[in-house]
Amino acid sequence: MDTEVRSKKWLCFDDLRRKILTEELQPGSYLDEIEVAETYGISRPPLREILRQLAGEGYLVLHENRGAQVAPMTHKTLRNFFVAAPMIYAAVTRLAAEHATPAQIVKLKECQWSFRQAIRGGDAAERAVGNERFHSLIGEMADNEFLMPSLRRLLIDHTRIGMTFYNPRKAAMACISATAADQHDQFIELIEAGDADAAADLAVAHWELSRAQIESFVTPEAMQIPLGRAPGAEKRGAS
Amino acid sequence: MDTEVRSKKWLCFDDLRRKILTEELQPGSYLDEIEVAETYGISRPPLREILRQLAGEGYLVLHENRGAQVAPMTHKTLRNFFVAAPMIYAAVTRLAAEHATPAQIVKLKECQWSFRQAIRGGDAAERAVGNERFHSLIGEMADNEFLMPSLRRLLIDHTRIGMTFYNPRKAAMACISATAADQHDQFIELIEAGDADAAADLAVAHWELSRAQIESFVTPEAMQIPLGRAPGAEKRGAS
DNA sequence: AAAAGACATATTGTCTACAATAAAAAGATG
DNA sequence: CATCTTTTTATTGTAGACAATATGTCTTTT
Numbered sequence: 121m122d123t124e125v126r127s128k129k130w131l132c133f134d135d136l137r138r139k140i141l142t143e144e145l146q147p148g149s150y151l152d153e154i155e156v157a158e159t160y161g162i163s164r165p166p167l168r169e170i171l172r173q174l175a176g177e178g179y180l181v182l183h184e185n186r187g188a189q190v191a192p193m194t195h196k197t198l199r200n201f202f203v204a205a206p207m208i209y210a211a212v213t214r215l216a217a218e219h220a221t222p223a224q225i226v227k228l229k230e231c232q233w234s235f236r237q238a239i240r241g242g243d244a245a246e247r248a249v250g251n252e253r254f255h256s257l258i259g260e261m262a263d264n265e266f267l268m269p270s271l272r273r274l275l276i277d278h279t280r281i282g283m284t285f286y287n288p289r290k291a292a293m294a295c296i297s298a299t300a301a302d303q304h305d306q307f308i309e310l311i312e313a314g315d316a317d318a319a320a321d322l323a324v325a326h327w328e329l330s331r332a333q334i335e336s337f338v339t340p341e342a343m344q345i346p347l348g349r350a351p352g353a354e355k356r357g358a359s
Numbered sequence: 360m361d362t363e364v365r366s367k368k369w370l371c372f373d374d375l376r377r378k379i380l381t382e383e384l385q386p387g388s389y390l391d392e393i394e395v396a397e398t399y400g401i402s403r404p405p406l407r408e409i410l411r412q413l414a415g416e417g418y419l420v421l422h423e424n425r426g427a428q429v430a431p432m433t434h435k436t437l438r439n440f441f442v443a444a445p446m447i448y449a450a451v452t453r454l455a456a457e458h459a460t461p462a463q464i465v466k467l468k469e470c471q472w473s474f475r476q477a478i479r480g481g482d483a484a485e486r487a488v489g490n491e492r493f494h495s496l497i498g499e500m501a502d503n504e505f506l507m508p509s510l511r512r513l514l515i516d517h518t519r520i521g522m523t524f525y526n527p528r529k530a531a532m533a534c535i536s537a538t539a540a541d542q543h544d545q546f547i548e549l550i551e552a553g554d555a556d557a558a559a560d561l562a563v564a565h566w567e568l569s570r571a572q573i574e575s576f577v578t579p580e581a582m583q584i585p586l587g588r589a590p591g592a593e594k595r596g597a598s
Numbered sequence: 599a600a601a602a603g604a605c606a607t608a609t610t611g612t613c614t615a616c617a618a619t620a621a622a623a624a625g626a627t628g
Numbered sequence: 629c630a631t632c633t634t635t636t637t638a639t640t641g642t643a644g645a646c647a648a649t650a651t652g653t654c655t656t657t658t
Contacts, residue, residue, distance in 0.1 A: 152639080162612080163613050163614075164641095165611090165612065166611075166612060168408055168641085172408045172415065173411045173412075173414070175415070176411065178504070184619095184640090185620060186620075186639090186640080200502070200503040200504060204506050205505070207446070207450060211446060263439070264439040266439055266440060266442075266447070266513050266516075267509055268509075269511070270505055270506055270509035273504065273508050392609075392610070393609080393610095402642060403610090403644095404644095405641075405642060423610090423611095424609085424610060424648090424650065425650075426610065
């Protein structure tokens with residue numbers, strides 16, 4: 121019961137994080153402290169610490185005396201995302217190619233293996249989390265504490281947007297997934313070779329693929345799926 | 360006693376933040392939860408929430424079972440800072456020029472007035488915090504939640520580095536301060552005019568000024584002032 | 599005498615109970 | 629009948645007490 125008790129808190133942290141990334145917890149929905157605390161078998165004070173941390177990393181928004189809200193996604197969010205993503209992704213990937221250690225590359229390869237498994241399995245959530253982890257690892261390779269916060273923030277919404285727009289029934293989607301996985305292999309190659317310029321270019325190309333996927337959903341008839349709601353419009357729970 | 364009690368927590372938050380920015384709390388030093396809690400007249404659970412949040416924003420580093428450490432600054436920190444700063448500053452300033460609202464510009468002008476006052480006063484801490492606030496406001500103008508986290512992180516260390524290397528006795532320092540203040544006026548003008556390109560260029564120029572100041576201290580004889588220590592090398596307190 | 603182990607102490611982590619605040623519902627009044 | 633007020637209830641915020649962990653010291657043993 122040594123490690124078990126210790127990690128109960130981090131289990132909660134990781135699981136909330138996963139649920140938010142996979143949209144099992146919908147953007148804009150509110151959390152009930154008592155309910156969540158009981159779910160993970162911890163009391164409210166440590167949970168509240170976790171909520172603060174998740175809020176600090178952009179997963180949640182805390183409202184005074186009104187609890188924790190899963191970070192909403194609005195039209196502005198999407199617009200800002202499109203502005204920031206290519207710049208940060210390119211910069212981080214460049215640095216990763218310059219600084220990656222052999223141990224990190226091994227981890228990245230393992231991650232990529234899991235990612236391909238997830239694609240074969242066809243589970244959208246597993247695929248999304250695997251992709252998030254892949255790019256998060258590249259972020260760690262870059263080893264720059266000043267760029268990491270923005271990368272983390274981008275990956276949250278990139279993952280959630282990916283979940284929203286992912287439709288495994290569409291044939292085009294399978295093609296995109298295959299291309300993305302191939303690009304991941306190229307990431308590994310270029311980073312391992314230390315080719316910073318090519319890696320940065322690939323990051324932009326990888327981003328363009330993602331962008332095209334998103335835009336193909338967004339442009340036709342302006343947001344079929346609600347990306348978020350005004351805070352307080354519909355309070356508790358997420359139907 | 361209504362607003363008083365409510366804000367006691369935020370008073371603590373803001374004051375810790377200020378103390379870290381001004382290096383009243385030295386990088387690498389550890390905080391005693393009981394001591395800090397008693398200082399601000401709150402109990403440990405809410406304090407711990409604050410510490411988590413400060414950690415999330417990069418002011419602190421939390422070590423399991425070993426408390427909160429003021430974010431250390433190492434040589435790598437400085438190196439990474441030099442890589443990330445120009446990119447983020449330029450991007451944020453560009454966006455600020457594109458999106459600033461009249462109300463925000465008014466606030467920025469007020470801030471600049473305070474900043475000039477602080478320079479005249481000659482108090483290094485007040486000057487540093489004023490400068491931080493100025494650039495933080497520009498960040499808010501940019502209105503991009505994905506770039507803000509990295510900007511915040513940069514401003515923490517930029518402010519602390521500025522405090523470390525600031526020497527009001529040197530004549531060159533007064534010159535730099537004057538130039539910086541003039542550039543701030545130019546920021547206001549360009550943002551008000553909505554000239555994004557020029558604003559971005561100015562951001563780079565402003566950065567170069569800061570960089571030159573820092574390098575003039577760092578290069579001559581390789582770090583006269585200790586930038587940090589290994590975690591745990593010298594534990595409690597900061598002599 | 600030096601090193602390893604056990605104990606003591608101080609600090610962090612957590613829980614339960616209580617207080618304060620805000621939303622919701624019921625009642626009263628124009 | 630609508631609206632404002634008051635009361636209720638549910639949820640968040642805080643405090644104090646307790647448990648667990650880590651560090652430093654002292655003893656014991658080789």
